[in-house]
Amino acid sequence: MAVSVGHCGEDGTAHVTLLIGQHLGKPPRPGPARDTWLGVRADVAAHLHQAGFVTAPTGGGVRAASPRPEPVAVHLEHGNVLRDGLGALGRYRIWCPEHPHLAGRLQNAHGLGPQVFTYVYATERARNPVWPRGFRALHDAAEAWAAHMGLPPVTVTEI
Incomplete structure (x- = not known):
């Protein structure tokens, strides 16, 4: 057989x-x-x-x-300009509570205004971040980061 x-x-x-x-x-x-x-x-x-x-x-x-995995939560926290200065403008910290070892950053490459969303994503301490193609929305960049990190589909929450 x-x-x-x-x-x-x-x-x-x-x-x-x-x-x-x-x-x-x-x-x-x-x-x-x-x-x-x-x-x-x-x-x-x-x-x-x-x-x-x-x-x-x-x-x-x-x-x-194949079985479909349940979505996992991914959180985004906007950089605090008052606390961290203008360098935090357009930057987001991203992490997955279910997998605490996975954390990174999303960054609006143009810094000012939501009119253009081109993000980079990487681990928080990465010396050579990954520069993918541009994304038109913050949540698209977050989903791309999650896929890059090997996560199943995600639900994105901004904090």
Whole structure:
């Protein structure tokens, strides 16, 4: 018996195809071989379901959609110009409470006014920050930072 897995889409769906003897992607004729094939398909589906996948039997095996992670919170705090001086203008501290080791900064590259939002993102102590393409909104930059840090989808809160 062999199992092959093929990627079927951007959403993480995979198709598990069963190969038993000469029967690739289709169950054998009725009889003991078919019973074995159907049992293996049910077993594969049960294991995938137990791992959190959404499964559906197909003619050739099992279709499995990956579990969707719950969004995590990301907080933004605007730089305090009164406390830190004009250098804090257009700068934001960003962090994820669920992953305290992940913290960084977002910066309006033009400093003045919300008319142009070009941000940099990096870890707080980075000597060589990452300079991605410009973002039109603060929340877009925050989501890009979160993706860069390997976080699942986020909800952004300004403090």
